Every structure is written in structure tokens, then in C-alpha cells.
Amino acid sequence: MLRSIELTVRNDLADLPAIHDAWERFGAEQQVPASVVVDLQVVLDEVASNIIKYAWPEGGSHNFMIRLAVCDGAVEVEVIDDGRPYDPREAPAPVQAAPGSRPPPGGRGIHLVRQLVDRFDYERTGAENRVRLTKRFA
Amino acid sequence: MLRSIELTVRNDLADLPAIHDAWERFGAEQQVPASVVVDLQVVLDEVASNIIKYAWPEGGSHNFMIRLAVCDGAVEVEVIDDGRPYDPREAPAPVQAAPGSRPPPGGRGIHLVRQLVDRFDYERTGAENRVRLTKRFA
Amino acid sequence: MTTSGLKIAQGRSGAVCVVTLTGRIDNSNAKDVIAELDALIGSGEKNILLDLAGVLYLTSAAFRALLVATDQAERNEARLALCSVTGHVRDLFEMGGLLDSFTILGSRDEALARLS
Amino acid sequence: MTTSGLKIAQGRSGAVCVVTLTGRIDNSNAKDVIAELDALIGSGEKNILLDLAGVLYLTSAAFRALLVATDQAERNEARLALCSVTGHVRDLFEMGGLLDSFTILGSRDEALARLS
Numbered sequence: 001m002l003r004s005i006e007l008t009v010r011n012d013l014a015d016l017p018a019i020h021d022a023w024e025r026f027g028a029e030q031q032v033p034a035s036v037v038v039d040l041q042v043v044l045d046e047v048a049s050n051i052i053k054y055a056w057p058e059g060g061s062h063n064f065m066i067r068l069a070v071c072d073g074a075v076e077v078e079v080i081d082d083g084r085p086y087d088p089r090e091a092p093a094p095v096q097a098a099p100g101s102r103p104p105p106g107g108r109g110i111h112l113v114r115q116l117v118d119r120f121d122y123e124r125t126g127a128e129n130r131v132r133l134t135k136r137f138a
Numbered sequence: 139m140l141r142s143i144e145l146t147v148r149n150d151l152a153d154l155p156a157i158h159d160a161w162e163r164f165g166a167e168q169q170v171p172a173s174v175v176v177d178l179q180v181v182l183d184e185v186a187s188n189i190i191k192y193a194w195p196e197g198g199s200h201n202f203m204i205r206l207a208v209c210d211g212a213v214e215v216e217v218i219d220d221g222r223p224y225d226p227r228e229a230p231a232p233v234q235a236a237p238g239s240r241p242p243p244g245g246r247g248i249h250l251v252r253q254l255v256d257r258f259d260y261e262r263t264g265a266e267n268r269v270r271l272t273k274r275f276a
Numbered sequence: 277m278t279t280s281g282l283k284i285a286q287g288r289s290g291a292v293c294v295v296t297l298t299g300r301i302d303n304s305n306a307k308d309v310i311a312e313l314d315a316l317i318g319s320g321e322k323n324i325l326l327d328l329a330g331v332l333y334l335t336s337a338a339f340r341a342l343l344v345a346t347d348q349a350e351r352n353e354a355r356l357a358l359c360s361v362t363g364h365v366r367d368l369f370e371m372g373g374l375l376d377s378f379t380i381l382g383s384r385d386e387a388l389a390r391l392s
Numbered sequence: 393m394t395t396s397g398l399k400i401a402q403g404r405s406g407a408v409c410v411v412t413l414t415g416r417i418d419n420s421n422a423k424d425v426i427a428e429l430d431a432l433i434g435s436g437e438k439n440i441l442l443d444l445a446g447v448l449y450l451t452s453a454a455f456r457a458l459l460v461a462t463d464q465a466e467r468n469e470a471r472l473a474l475c476s477v478t479g480h481v482r483d484l485f486e487m488g489g490l491l492d493s494f495t496i497l498g499s500r501d502e503a504l505a506r507l508s
């Protein structure tokens with residue numbers, strides 16, 4: 001009967017554990033399979049940390065919103081921020097390592113997200129970025 | 139950081155305890171004062187039971203939605219159903235007892251709701267009744 | 277507490293049958309209160325005291341149940357009284373405009389003294 | 393588990409310094425992994441084994457930390473290897489395209505045998 005929860009998150013990495021805890025509890029209540037809960041923990045960490053790090057390059061204190069809904073055997077994650085326009089679906093694929101050397105350390109977050117969800121939608125409405133991710137489990 | 143929860147409720151009085159439990163947990167997490175949690179338990183029972191009993195006189199199985207949000211020292215309750223158009227603000231005041239006799243048993247639910255909230259709004263949008271109740275606590 | 281959120285217990289003090297309600301009384305369980313009182317009145321009890329000391333809150337469904345039971349008691353020449361109606365529960369009776377519609381007898385001891 | 397969700401423990405097996413990670417590694421705590429490895433390498437450790445047996449999951453922040461630390465180890469002529477990279481954690485390394493970017497040495501026993 002509990003269908004969705006909504007979180008307000010500050011642009012501060014210290015807020016990430018609270019997202020983790022909220023999704024862990026809600027996912028368990030909704031009887032989402034544990035592996036799907038974990039996959040979306042990864043997704044939430046990537047998406048939220050990118051917004052925290054990159055959405056407001058001018059700094060200052062900002063909030064964004066995460067909505068988590070479980071419905072018809074799927075989890076829907078909606079993330080809304082009013083930072084600079086950014087469509088994460090257009091993030092480039094990670095840089096490949098030159099033969100015999102290691103790849104650069106960054107640039108893998110969105111690449112993971114793409115592989116962990118079944119749908120990845122983005123919309124810019126007014127001053128807001130809206131990312132919508134869907135993962136099916138049944 | 140947890141800002142709101144959304145519940146799907148069937149038109150079955152057996153769903154009322156789950157509303158109670160969800161609001162009790164969410165209200166406590168949000169540090170809503172206990173007396174305000176209780177007042178809104180009464181409000182939720184009245185509003186939800188009216189929809190369950192009266193919104194679909196033709197019977198059949200239907201769902202409606204309750205959203206609970208805590209923000210800026212106030213609780214906001216939004217209840218959305220697609221039953222017959224009904225503006226609960228227009229419910230008549232309870233019938234007074236004739237001197238020396240008892241009043242009729244029903245007709246007191248909305249009267250209580252009015253006294254327990256600070257705002258009582260209603261809107262009909264499309265095929266939906268939207269009741270929005272606000273109770274301040276800080 | 278049962279899953280319904282309401283516990284109904286029965287005791288006896290002389291000629292008075294004391295029904296103790298603990299928890300909340302709302303639209304999901306008021307029917308249990310009606311059933312209990314209906315059975316007691318039907319079985320011939322003439323003095324029923326409802327102790328609300330353990331009630332956290334009640335909703336209009338409780339008023340409906342109590343008004344129906346009080347009417348039924350009257351038709352059966354029985355008395356139905358309430359005691360321990362205090363705090364927030366009393367406020368709710370007041371909001372319902374029902375403080376004068378029931379026999380409300382203070383504490384349980386006071387009530388038993390009056391009914392015996 | 394600490395509130396950060398990650399426990400970092402250190403042990404020793406002969407010449408090998410074994411760092412055991414338990415919990416999750418994500419953007420809120422990957423800096424602790426970097427700090428730990430940075431301190432070990434700075435203190436002159438030449439053989440570091442990271443045991444991931446207790447890691448529930450990791451995110452790209454962990455890859456960043458491990459790639460940075462591996463580079464630093466190399467600059468200091470130290471070895472940084474991983475062991476117990478299995479199940480879902482292994483899947484995530486694979487999704488990250490990083491299974492070939494680290495020295496991954498099977499179980500802890502296998503790893504210690506290889507490093508000693």
C-alpha cells in the first residue's frame with residue numbers, strides 16, 4: 001500500500017547515507033528483491049553524487065528531490081534538480097585504457113547506471129532536470 | 139530528508155490499519171509531535187473511511203491515493219479518488235439532539251476533521267476529487 | 277495490542293459488567309465494540325460500564341458505536357455508562373458535541389460507586 | 393557497521409599488509425579508502441592486499457579510489473592487489489570494464505600464496 005517516498009537532498013555528499021537508508025527500508029517494505037535493491041543503491045549513489053558535484057558549479061547550498069516508487073513489478077526513480085541543464089544520457093562512454101596501461105580514474109558512473117536500469121529517461125522542464133529511471137524485477 | 143510518502147488504498151475498511159501504521163512511522167521519523175500525529179490519525183480515519191463507504195456507490199473494487207508530506211512545520215495530507223464528485227467541505231453540521239434525547243449516531247466525521255486541521259481545501263480536477271488538508275505544528 | 281489496534285477485555289464488579297477498551301477505536305474496529313456491547317446487552321446485562329482509560333484516541337466511528345449501543349441498552353432497560361474519559365479522548369467527545377449524550381462518570385472507582 | 397556503511401580493518405601476513413573492507417564503498421566513504429591506502433603506501437608498505445570478501449557492493453567512486461591508489465602504489469614501487477572479488481562485486485567490476493585493470497588474485501589464501 002505504501003507506494004512511493006520522496007526525499008529532499010542537499011548538495012552535500014554527507015546526505016548520501018540517508019538516501020541509502022531510506023531506499024533500503026522502503027525497498028524491503030515493498031519486497032523488492034535484494035539484488036535489485038543493491039543495484040539501485042549503486043544507481044542512486046551515482047546519480048545523486050553527480051548532481052551534488054556538478055549541478056551547481058557556482059557553489060552555494062541547494063536541494064534536489066528524489067522520488068522512489070514501486071509499482072507493477074518495477075521500481076521507478078525520479079530525480080529532479082534545478083542545477084545547470086544536463087542530460088546524463090549523453091555522457092560519453094568511459095575512456096579505454098591504452099594497451100598495457102590503466103584507464104583514467106573517473107567517468108564510469110553513468111556508464112554503470114546505463115547497465116543497471118531498464119529505462120533511462122531525461123527531460124528538461126522549465127528550470128529543472130528530470131531524470132527518470134526504471135528497473136523491472138517481476 | 140524523507141519528505142513525503144504516498145499510499146495506495148483499496149476501497150476496503152481492512153486497509154485502514156495500514157494507513158495508521160504508515161503515518162505513525164512517518165510522523166515519528168519526521169519528529170511530528172505525538173498529539174499532532176494522533177489528531178491526523180483521526181482525520182485520516184474519517185476521510186479514508188468516507189471514501190471507502192461513499193465514493194463508489196455502485197460497488198466494485200477501486201483504489202485511491204493518500205500523500206503525506208511534512209514541510210516547514212506543517213503536515214499536508216492529500217487524498218485523491220476517482221469516485222463520484224463530492225466536496226466534503228459542504229457536509230452539513232451534525233444534527234443536534236432534541237432536548238432530552240440522544241442525537242442520531244452518524245454524521246460527525248467531517249465535523250471532527252474541520253476542527254482538527256488548519257486548512258481544508260477541495261478541488262475537482264477531471265474525474266478526481268482532491269482533498270488537501272494542512273495542519274501546522276511549529 | 278492486536279493488529280486491529282484495539283483490545284477489549286471484560287470484568288465484573290458486583291452487579292456491574294466492566295468492559296475495558298485499550299488502544300484506538302476507529303472505522304476499522306468500531307464494529308467489534310458494537311458486537312461486544314450487543315452481546316452483553318442481549319445476554320441480559322443491566323449495568324455496563326465502559327472504561328476508556330486505555331483509549332489513545334477515537335474517531336466518529338466510536339461515537340456511532342456508542343450511540344447505537346446506548347440506544348439498544350435503553351430499549352433493554354439496561355444502563356450503559358462511560359468512565360475515565362479524560363485528556364485527548366475527552367477533547368474528541370467535546371468536538372463531537374457528545375459530552376452530554378452519554379452517562380460519563382469520572383474515574384472507574386467513582387463510576388462503580390455510583391452504579392452499585 | 394559504522395554510519396558510513398564501511399568498515400576498514402588492517403592486518404598483516406608475513407610481508408603482506410592485508411586491508412579488509414566490509415560494507416559498501418560509495419561516494420560517501422570512498423575517500424576513507426583513499427586515505428587508508430595513501431597512508432599505507434606513504435608509510436613504505438610494498439605489498440598491500442585488499443580483501444573485498446565483505447563488500448556488499450561498490451560504485452564508481454570505489455573504482456576511482458582503487459585506480460588512484462594503484463597508480464600511487466606503482467609510483468612508490470609497491471604492489472596493490474585485490475582478492476575475493478566475487479558475485480555481484482565482480483559483476484560491477486565487469487560493468488565498469490575494469491577486471492583487467494587491477495591485479496585480482498582469487499581467494500585470500502591464493503592471494504597470500506602469490507604475494508609471499
Ligand SMILES: Nc1ncnc2c1ncn2[C@@H]1O[C@H](COP(=O)(O)OP(=O)(O)O)[C@@H](O)[C@H]1O
Nearest residue numbers: 050051054055086088091106107108109110111
Ligand atoms: N548533474 C550533472 N550536471 C553537470 N554535469 C554532469 C552531471 N552529471 C555528470 N556530469 C558530467 O558528466 C561526467 C561523467 O560523469 P560520471 O560518468 O558520473 O563520471 P565522474 O563523475 O566520475 O566523472 C562528469 O565528469 C561531469 O562532467
Ligand SMILES: Nc1ncnc2c1ncn2[C@@H]1O[C@H](COP(=O)(O)OP(=O)(O)O)[C@@H](O)[C@H]1O
Nearest residue numbers: 188189192193224226229244245246247248249
Ligand atoms: N467521499 C464521499 N463521497 C460521497 N459522499 C460522501 C463522501 N464523504 C462523505 N459523504 C457524505 O457525507 C455524509 C457525512 O459524512 P460524515 O460526516 O463522515 O458522517 P457519516 O459517515 O457518519 O455519515 C455521509 O453520510 C455521506 O452521505
